[in-house]
Amino acid sequence: MTRTAPMTVAAMQGTHDRLTGSRAGIGVALALLLAAGPGLADVPALTVATEPAQSQQAYQSRRVFVGRIEALRQSDLGFELGGRLERVIVDDGDRVDAGAVLAVLDTARLEARRAELTAALQQVRADLGLARATLARTEEAAGFNGVSGQELDEARERFNALQAAERLAKSRVATVQVDIDKSTLRAPYAAVVIRRFADEGQVLGAGQPVLGLQEDGPLEIRVGVTGRGLDGLRRGQRREIEVDDRLLMTEVRAILPVRGAGTRTVDVVLGLDEDDSGLRPGDLVNLALPVEVKQPGFWLPISALTEGVRGLWAVYIAQPLDPGSQAESESAGTHRLARRTVDVLHEESDRVFVQGLLRDGDQxxxxxxxxxxxxxxxxxxxxxxxANNDQG
Structure with a gap:
């Protein structure tokens, strides 16, 4: 997001008040001029301060982009399996270490299934022991032709089949054990619990969030930048941000190579160089960046502006009198004033950038x-x- 102030009369109301608060003075000046009549030549000409207008092809504007403080990692955790929630061990605001138990599902059905499959495994192992002994006696008898080749083959295949059955039974027990282990929800990293979505007794679906975690560690800042604001940004640069009237130094860590489809902004990731105590994810920050606006115009002191007609702004320029019309008195005037309407494109504390009917060198x-x-x-x-009117 960006925050800009359109350069309108309403937006420049403070300037308007400073420049037009003395309208009564204009009326007095007009009255004096009209009252002077034929004796106007005897009145010393007013001395005015001027400066020459110098055109510029562009000006530097300061655009403020709004971003947000974020945790490096944030997750909504749930169980891979569905079931009844038996216990939630933590609550909002609790700090947990990586691997800490957070919640547990009811595992009674899984434990019963594990007991059933364990018994089946024991039965297969008993049958396998008998088949092993039978195969050994059959092989011994086959040595002196006490059994047929058919009987030897059957004994061997019986033993091999029971070995396979043992492996299958062990796998089934292990599968149930995995499901039992996954019925315990653990913290994937050191974090703070920021939200609890479910309570004990609730039947959950697979993947349904139970707890929200936010990494308990350094924070980062993500700012969406548009337009020419990206031109001067480089990875590793140090940039100042404003957070709740605090100024903090940051470092540009990444400029993402993709533009948001909805916002049309490019995310810039900043890392805090200073202590981030007192800052919270979700806090808004302001990042001010210089932006060059390629538009011709003139820098003028803000005091040069005067109110024009129909709410427009104007300036006065001093045009030299014809040599033949100048009086010989030292107090006589040398220039005649003309008013020129201007558009204010950009305002700073003590100067404005304008376009209008001005030329280089106009006083x-x-x-x-x-x-x-x-x-x-x-x-x-x-x-x-x-010289005081450069772009800076």
């Missing part, structure tokens, strides 16, 4: 826009340079 008024109006003749004061 943009950067302070005191509440004191000026279009068409006003002004003088340029100490000019700012565009």
């Amino acid at each position: 943009v008024v950067v302070d005191g826009t509440q004191r000026i109006v279009p068409g006003m003749v002004v003088r340029l004061g100490v000019r700012r340079t565009a």
